[in-house]
Amino acid sequence: MPTVRFYQDLKVFQRSFEAAVQIYELSKSFIAKLTDSEGEVRETQTGLQFALACRYISEEQFNNLNNQYNQIIGMLGNMLSQSEKWCSFSSDNNPEEKLIWLEL
Template identity: 35%
Template sequence: MEPIKTHRDLKVYTKSFEAAMRIFVLSKSFPKEEAYSLTDQIRRSSRSVSSNISEAFRRRKYPKSFTNKLNESEAEAAKTQNWLDFAVACSYISQDDHETLNQEYENIIGMLVNMQRHPDKWSI
């Protein structure tokens, strides 16, 4: 396994970034009247997951700060799941896309929780 030098080397970062990009592509087809509500919210929360992971990585010198940023990332992932629920309920995305993305965010949340439980593995 390659050593982790930057946040981009973290599997959880990569997965969250890729999921956010899939949401971006899917949300391009949302109705124009959703531009400043659902579209904006789901894009912001999905992007915030990887953004908070990158910030947490740079705060790993301070375990409490590190775990706090990971917790914020976890909360943003859950918020993204909520917006995905609205998107499928409004028929903006398919049930298959919803299930796939929801499961990806469950995996991301699991990785974040694991990192929070063992901050000593990540501290410098």
């Protein structure tokens, strides 16, 4: 068995690093993150409804925050429907499409 001088020489490190890179590649699609974000916003709105029902916040506070979150949902929806304006895709000989970020 060869002597290991650095942790990067370990097979277990190499395999786990390769797996981590694959996971990163699969999860870096920003478009998918937009739908996740919309879900989080809607979850927050539900929390606001509970806060109102339990009288932790006033109706005025609820309406103000809920309207802000409705605007955020609209903005996320616009980003999803117009993603070609702020990102592009390249296959670069890879069967999976890779996202190329453009400056916003």
